[in-house]
Amino acid sequence: MATIASRLAERALEFSYDDIPETVLEHAKLHLLDSLGVALAAASTEFGRKITQATRSLGSGDESTVIGSAERLPAPSAALVNGTLIHALEYDDTHTDSIIHGSSVVVPSTLAAAECSLADGKELITSLVLGWETIVRLGLVAPGAFQAHGFHTTGVCGSFASALVAGRLAKLAEPELTSALGIAGSQASGLFEYVVSGASVKSSHPGWAAHNGIVATRLAHCGVSGPRTVFEGRFGFYSAFTEHDPEELTLDDLYRDLGERWYTQELSYKPYPCCHFNHAFLDCAAQLVSEGLAVEDIEKVVCHVAPEIIPVVCEPREAKAAPQSGYEARFSLPYSVAAMLCHGQVGLDTYSRENIADGRLLGLARRVDYEPDPNTSYPKSFPGRLEITTKNGRILDRHMEFNRGGPQNPMSEEEILRKFRDNASRMLTSADAERLLDTVWHLEEIDEPRPLCVPLRSATGRQSPAYR
Numbered sequence: 001m002a003t004i005a006s007r008l009a010e011r012a013l014e015f016s017y018d019d020i021p022e023t024v025l026e027h028a029k030l031h032l033l034d035s036l037g038v039a040l041a042a043a044s045t046e047f048g049r050k051i052t053q054a055t056r057s058l059g060s061g062d063e064s065t066v067i068g069s070a071e072r073l074p075a076p077s078a079a080l081v082n083g084t085l086i087h088a089l090e091y092d093d094t095h096t097d098s099i100i101h102g103s104s105v106v107v108p109s110t111l112a113a114a115e116c117s118l119a120d121g122k123e124l125i126t127s128l129v130l131g132w133e134t135i136v137r138l139g140l141v142a143p144g145a146f147q148a149h150g151f152h153t154t155g156v157c158g159s160f161a162s163a164l165v166a167g168r169l170a171k172l173a174e175p176e177l178t179s180a181l182g183i184a185g186s187q188a189s190g191l192f193e194y195v196v197s198g199a200s201v202k203s204s205h206p207g208w209a210a211h212n213g214i215v216a217t218r219l220a221h222c223g224v225s226g227p228r229t230v231f232e233g234r235f236g237f238y239s240a241f242t243e244h245d246p247e248e249l250t251l252d253d254l255y256r257d258l259g260e261r262w263y264t265q266e267l268s269y270k271p272y273p274c275c276h277f278n279h280a281f282l283d284c285a286a287q288l289v290s291e292g293l294a295v296e297d298i299e300k301v302v303c304h305v306a307p308e309i310i311p312v313v314c315e316p317r318e319a320k321a322a323p324q325s326g327y328e329a330r331f332s333l334p335y336s337v338a339a340m341l342c343h344g345q346v347g348l349d350t351y352s353r354e355n356i357a358d359g360r361l362l363g364l365a366r367r368v369d370y371e372p373d374p375n376t377s378y379p380k381s382f383p384g385r386l387e388i389t390t391k392n393g394r395i396l397d398r399h400m401e402f403n404r405g406g407p408q409n410p411m412s413e414e415e416i417l418r419k420f421r422d423n424a425s426r427m428l429t430s431a432d433a434e435r436l437l438d439t440v441w442h443l444e445e446i447d448e449p450r451p452l453c454v455p456l457r458s459a460t461g462r463q464s465p466a467y468r
Helices: 004-014 022-043 046-056 075-088 103-117 121-140 153-169 174-187 192-196 200-221 237-241 251-255 276-290 307-313 317-321 326-330 333-343 359-365 413-424 430-441 450-456
Strands: 298-305 368-372 384-390 395-400
Touching: 004 121, 004 153, 004 174, 004 251, 022 046, 022 075, 022 103, 022 121, 022 413, 022 430, 046 075, 046 200, 075 103, 075 153, 075 200, 103 121, 103 153, 103 200, 103 450, 121 153, 121 251, 153 174, 153 200, 153 237, 174 200, 192 200, 276 307, 276 333, 276 384, 276 395, 298 307, 298 333, 307 368, 317 333, 317 359, 326 333, 333 359, 333 368, 413 430, 430 450
Parallel strands: 298 368
Antiparallel strands: 298 384, 384 395
16 A cells, blocks of 8 residues: 655656756755855864764774764764754754754765765765655655654654655665655654753754654554554654644655756755744844944833744743853844844854853843734744844834845855855864865765765864853
């Protein structure tokens, strides 16, 4: 009997490099480059070194590259580290409609599995696009519903995309790949409870999903079976994680427009290393600063916020106004807006130990309030509206419907490459960074993954400021 999982497996195995338009391939290369850059920046931090050390203790093996490290680890462990690194600084891309960080799952899964299979560049980039197109569609079946039920969408949807990518690269037969999807569903995880205290475990959700998908393919290859009805079953994925009626679920819900609409080119880059819900507000604040607003003139700041995101970036109010770590600060709308108004920019150093203890910045953060706005377009977009009252009584009101970095308000290629070079410079020499950039830009020409992976292991051992 054909099921959604078996049909997905068939589609994944049939998917071809020649199916992908040139513009989509260009977007894929830029998102890969962006992901590798943010991973390198994270690898230079104390947290990055600790996650690598912790994963190393799970066992050794010379299979796959660990970004920013000279050694290699078993493919599932390498995917765990690399996915965590890509997501650790909240600087990785997002598909806003599905609320999914696709690259932090798809890139580490593809990279680790491609090294094991010695895939060439065309197969590598095809697998990347397959992963992005799948993970976004999984989230779009029930946008926002996962978070409403307490699950991190990236974490719970990611295992399936990882299994499809890893299974394709391992050349599993359709029945094995179908089982791998069923196994991945049993391993899907990622609780949203991290928002209460800003716990850094969220960083590991994409890495764990990437790890799970690779493990699922290996279990399936060895004969472990997974439920073929993992998606539409009475106790299946959507029934368990959302209120979506599984009896109404069809393959069209997932691949209804495959080949017509390419979600890979709709992923949003992040110009700021913090929760994407903050970005439109930061764009508004940056606009006001560019127009001459001085911190000394500010009496009060009010953010008009979609009710659904208040628990993530606005509450508990006291904790958000005085975050205790850089990671917690990335999920604070008051702190991030105050930082932009104080410094005129928000970057990696915004979330250093020094800045989260800055009395001037924290004093302004305490004056950044919020009001729920039930009429926003969330989750179709991540809008922001900022209203500032000055000490002389003026009201300054700015609204941003689409934050910078997405398809409706894009960053330029020059900005994306500048971001990559800045991030990569925290671990690589400029020569190695340029070598990596050139390899990604000509990815379809390489015969196996080594040219892509060797620069990632050419770390200089530099130590960046602690962002935790």
